[in-house]
Amino acid sequence: MKPAPPAPTLEQLRRHSPWCWVVCERCLHRRPVAFVPLIIRFGPDASSNLIRRSARCTKCGGKGATLQHPGWLAWISDGSRSRENKLQRRPLSSQLALL
Ligand SMILES: [Zn+2]
Numbered sequence: 117m118k119p120a121p122p123a124p125t126l127e128q129l130r131r132h133s134p135w136c137w138v139v140c141e142r143c144l145h146r147r148p149v150a151f152v153p154l155i156i157r158f159g160p161d162a163s164s165n166l167i168r169r170s171a172r173c174t175k176c177g178g179k180g181a182t183l184q185h186p187g188w189l190a191w192i193s194d195g196s197r198s199r200e201n202k203l204q205r206r207p208l209s210s211q212l213a214l215l
Pocket residue numbers: 140141142143144145173174175176177178
C-alpha cells in the first residue's frame with residue numbers, strides 16, 4: 117500500500133489563499149481562519165495536520181477539524197449563487213477581525 121502523501125505545510129496552503137475554512141468534524145460548524153497568525157506562532161513549515169488535530173470547535177467543543185479551501189465553495193454550491201455569495205462575503209469581514 118502506498119503511504120499517504122504528507123500534509124501540506126501552513127506556508128504551502130497560504131500561497132493558495134490567505135485563509136481557509138476550519139470545519140468541525142462533529143457538528144460541521146465552520147469558521148474562517150487566517151494562516152498568517154498560525155505561521156507566526158508555529159512557523160511556515162508546520163504541518164497543516166496541526167490544525168486538523170488541535171482545532172477545537174467554539175460551538176460544540178469537539179476536537180478535530182477538516183480544512184476547506186475557500187475556492188472549493190464554487191463547486192460545492194453550484195447553481196445556488198445567492199448561498200455562495202453569502203458564504204463568500206462573510207469570511208472577509210471575519211478575517212479582518214482576526215487581523
Ligand atoms: Zn462542533
